[in-house]
Amino acid sequence: MPRMTRVTELYFDFLCPYAWRGVELAAVLKDEGEAFTLRHYSLVEGNHEGNAKELTWRVTEQPLNEGSAYQQGSLRAFLASHAAARQGEAAHWEFTLALFRAHHERKEPLTDGTIHAAAQEAGLNLDAFAQALADEATRRADLRADLDAAREVGVFGTPTFVLPTGEAAYYRFETLTREPAQAREWWTLYRTVLTSEAGIGTIKRAKNRPPHRA
């Protein structure tokens, strides 16, 4: 039986533009009273995993500096995200949105500079943020716990939502919305698919028929 949770978990990777849209959608719904928890999933680690049963490459075991070109800054961003989370849930959401917007709306790379600016924009206590980041071993352990939980669910892409009832699926959509009625409609549609008696496993667009980009 899937583990029951009170809130919907949202697995994301800062690298992914679809995850960005998912986080923006959840942020709108959160303001409307729906409960979401931010969780991390590493696309780079997932690509290494493939169909193997055992993990042989862990993003949490990579160096922050030399490895950064290959990881495209994702490890740095994940550790910063966990450092931001130390300042409470609201701060974590502000930081996550700020960093996603910097990277995907303004096309800034996931560097220390971009992360610092996002922390500032999110109104974090910058000293406490720096201190939490400096405790790198603990942040790596925080991240490892998220990534192991994602493996248990079988997350393979982002955004993936895990509903309180245990249903879980990747939800890829093209259009960014910050409009409550639209966000509610798209969320209801997704949940209807997951809970339909049809037992829907996949709806996936044919390769040469991409959806219209609104």
Place this chain on the structure above:
Amino acid sequence: MPRMTRVTELYFDFLCPYAWRGVELAAVLKDEGEAFTLRHYSLVEGNHEGNAKELTWRVTEQPLNEGSAYQQGSLRAFLASHAAARQGEAAHWEFTLALFRAHHERKEPLTDGTIHAAAQEAGLNLDAFAQALADEATRRADLRADLDAAREVGVFGTPTFVLPTGEAAYYRFETLTREPAQAREWWTLYRTVLTSEAGIGTIKRAKNRPPHRA
């Protein structure tokens, strides 16, 4: 721009239990006035193709006998399906349903015997059916035309529906229905996903959270 068609095209492979459920769904909706056309897509050919741009292995170029173990009878079934289609659309649907049910409901292999029994069950003119099957080169050409059309759409799995508006997607669900209200509901849900302004590309269940099988 996607090509416009008056009816919904339904791509299927007799090998696939999800395609079976899709054909049963369409058969119910057809009785309710929705228009569908049966089209073929070869999973075995698709597996050979992978991500290659050019087709190097064509199911339509394989021998019927020696190759049959590897193709699991799919070529034989496809050619029979095209032979049945020569007797009109209603006959083609009857044959397709009969062969799907023999293979997936009664677990019979896709052999000449099973195909002959399905033709009988569908009320085909058996002499005309045998004659159409004997014109193997033409049936292979019929099939090739379907498979080339599927490539143009970018079909990668079955069932895939191509809506009259050009939207196309794989629709995988676990539960068989022959109940009109339920069939209508599941079809409306699928079309809502495809036509949503969200621009939904994929909803796909996490690997360790299969949908409930009703």
